[in-house]
Amino acid sequence: MPLGIIFKRALRDIRQNLVTHVMTTIVVALTCLVFIFFSVFSINLQRVADRFGKELAIVVYVKKDLAQEKIPTLYQKIVSMDGIENVKFVSSEEAFKRLEGYFKDEKEILEGVDPLFLPPSFEIQINKAVYNPGRVRSIASALSKWPEVQKVQYGKEWVDRLESFSEAVRAAVIASAVLLLVMAAFVVSNTIKLTVYARQDEIEIMRLVGATNGFIQGPFLLASFFQGVSGSLAALVVGLFCYEYVLNIIGQTGLIRSLHLQFLPPFYMVIIVLVSGIFCMAGTAMALRRFLKL
Amino acid sequence: MLSGDQVVIELRGVRKRYTRDIVALEEANLSIPKGEFVFLTGPSGAGKSTLLRMLYKAEEPTKGSIIIDGVDLSSLSKSQIPQLRRKVGVIFQDFKLLYNKTVFENVALSLEVIGLKKSQLATRVRQVVEGVGLADKLHRKVVQLSGGEQQRVAIARAVVNRPPIILADEPTGNLDRKRTTEVVALMEELNARGATIIFATHDDALFENTHRRVLQLRDGKIEEF
Numbered sequence: 001m002p003l004g005i006i007f008k009r010a011l012r013d014i015r016q017n018l019v020t021h022v023m024t025t026i027v028v029a030l031t032c033l034v035f036i037f038f039s040v041f042s043i044n045l046q047r048v049a050d051r052f053g054k055e056l057a058i059v060v061y062v063k064k065d066l067a068q069e070k071i072p073t074l075y076q077k078i079v080s081m082d083g084i085e086n087v088k089f090v091s092s093e094e095a096f097k098r099l100e101g102y103f104k105d106e107k108e109i110l111e112g113v114d115p116l117f118l119p120p121s122f123e124i125q126i127n128k129a130v131y132n133p134g135r136v137r138s139i140a141s142a143l144s145k146w147p148e149v150q151k152v153q154y155g156k157e158w159v160d161r162l163e164s165f166s167e168a169v170r171a172a173v174i175a176s177a178v179l180l181l182v183m184a185a186f187v188v189s190n191t192i193k194l195t196v197y198a199r200q201d202e203i204e205i206m207r208l209v210g211a212t213n214g215f216i217q218g219p220f221l222l223a224s225f226f227q228g229v230s231g232s233l234a235a236l237v238v239g240l241f242c243y244e245y246v247l248n249i250i251g252q253t254g255l256i257r258s259l260h261l262q263f264l265p266p267f268y269m270v271i272i273v274l275v276s277g278i279f280c281m282a283g284t285a286m287a288l289r290r291f292l293k294l
Numbered sequence: 295m296l297s298g299d300q301v302v303i304e305l306r307g308v309r310k311r312y313t314r315d316i317v318a319l320e321e322a323n324l325s326i327p328k329g330e331f332v333f334l335t336g337p338s339g340a341g342k343s344t345l346l347r348m349l350y351k352a353e354e355p356t357k358g359s360i361i362i363d364g365v366d367l368s369s370l371s372k373s374q375i376p377q378l379r380r381k382v383g384v385i386f387q388d389f390k391l392l393y394n395k396t397v398f399e400n401v402a403l404s405l406e407v408i409g410l411k412k413s414q415l416a417t418r419v420r421q422v423v424e425g426v427g428l429a430d431k432l433h434r435k436v437v438q439l440s441g442g443e444q445q446r447v448a449i450a451r452a453v454v455n456r457p458p459i460i461l462a463d464e465p466t467g468n469l470d471r472k473r474t475t476e477v478v479a480l481m482e483e484l485n486a487r488g489a490t491i492i493f494a495t496h497d498d499a500l501f502e503n504t505h506r507r508v509l510q511l512r513d514g515k516i517e518e519f
């Protein structure tokens with residue numbers, strides 16, 4: 001098959017049917033855009049969940065009357081537990097200093113307060129690799145049964161809620177991706193069918209002058225690959241622009257900035273472009289197959 | 295006169311019915327040797343176009359067999375049809391041109407499908423378009439041409455790839471006397487170069503004084519005189 005001729009014919013087809021081509025490309029772009037929005041949302045939610053998960057600490061308050069010498073033993077006991085990443089001892093004095101830090105200019109409030117009124121505590125960081133909410137819960141409840149422990153605190157509700165939200169969003173993304181794929185298949189194949197029908201005469205004439213099916217199909221396939229690629233690229237550009245725009249508006253606060261939100265990873269973008277191109281080409285091949293009765 | 299006795303077009307007991315009542319051909323027998331130029335005539339609706347359409351497998355006979363260049367068309371697979379059509383240049387009665395494309399693009403189509411290089415293609419197209427007197431309209435869209443000019447584009451496209459067989463279905467239907475004479479002369483020239491030609495027409499004047507064979511379609515049969 002003379003690739004040069006097919007390439008030239010595809011370009012000429014696009015030029016001569018520019019409106020249809022642009023319309024199809026816009027449909028592809030819109031479909032990709034919806035998918036990109038969902039993906040960005042899901043990916044960042046995952047990042048946020050991961051981040052909170054990483055920072056989630058269990059705080060173990062030790063009974064005030066516990067002898068100072070027992071602290072290192074208790075420390076060793078906690079460190080030797082499964083799934084513990086890091087343990088930090090916070091003495092009563094240190095806790096008080098932190099409290100002072102919070103109040104800064106209004107230190108007077110704490111005047112006269114016993115610097116040792118706060119219980120000493122251990123701040124435990126859970127190993128990220130083994131992190132899951134169930135794990136945090138089980139470690140916390142195990143710790144609370146120890147005689148030296150007065151109270152165990154952890155972001156239980158936070159973890160549970162974030163986790164269930166994250167799961168719901170992931171399910172929504174998967175469901176919408178499937179729905180979108182079906183919709184896109186329908187729209188793209190219909191647009192292509194329209195293109196093919198609009199050029200029924202031309203196809204018929206090409207066959208009459210001895211064109212092979214490959215020669216007839218080649219430019220269509222190539223053109224729809226262009227459409228898929230350019231549509232998804234356009235969607236990525238628009239998506240990135242919208243993302244930056246929204247981030248500019250809401251992203252001024254330290255909290256949002258600390259989340260380190262990001263657009264799609266480059267690998268993900270490449271996959272979107274390729275899949276879009278191949279998908280459009282496959283849709284065209286199917287529409288042509290039916291039309292040309294191959 | 296005949297450059298050989300090898301038969302290139304043969305019909306054996308061909309019948310063509312579109313439906314039960316629409317009978318185009320009843321029992322057609324025909325044998326055309328390589329390099330012959332025959333006229334095919336008959337009243338409107340006699341089945342001239344139908345007969346020609348079966349020769350490039352755009353239509354299947356209901357009964358009987360058609361042999362082109364030694365190949366029975368019923369044995370051709372779909373993927374072999376393009377090869378047949380490259381051997382058979384057809385001037386369609388309804389032109390079958392791409393009206394929104396230029397004269398050049400229309401004529402070039404026959405050469406593009408066989409993968410001719412661009413440089414060769416342009417020269418060939420220009421030559422042939424010049425030959426049908428449309429050199430000055432090479433880059434005009436076909437829709438902007440007169441009926442007669444369009445017919446000449448159809449002729450140019452049919453012959454540009456120098457097919458060994460040319461089927462001309464009413465190629466002078468829209469032309470004045472002068473252009474008609476030119477087209478007939480062009481066909482004669484192509485025939486002199488070896489092409490086998492079937493020229494379908496109901497313009498008696500074209501074959502009044504000819505020494506060529508004239509096939510007449512009547513009641514679904516082919517009569518010769």
Ligand SMILES: Nc1ncnc2c1ncn2[C@@H]1O[C@H](COP(=O)(O)OP(=O)(O)OP(=O)(O)O)[C@@H](O)[C@H]1O
Nearest residue numbers: 312316317318337338339340341342343344345387
């Ligand atoms: N696609 C078709 N479906 C049904 N009947 C058809 C079809 N094409 C032609 N016919 C019928 O077959 C018969 C022969 O038609 P055909 O076009 O071969 O005649 P023709 O000799 O070429 O006529 P003309 O000189 O007017 O071009 C006619 O009766 C016509 O109505």
Ligand SMILES: [Mg+2]
Nearest residue numbers: 342343344387
């Ligand atoms: Mg006819």
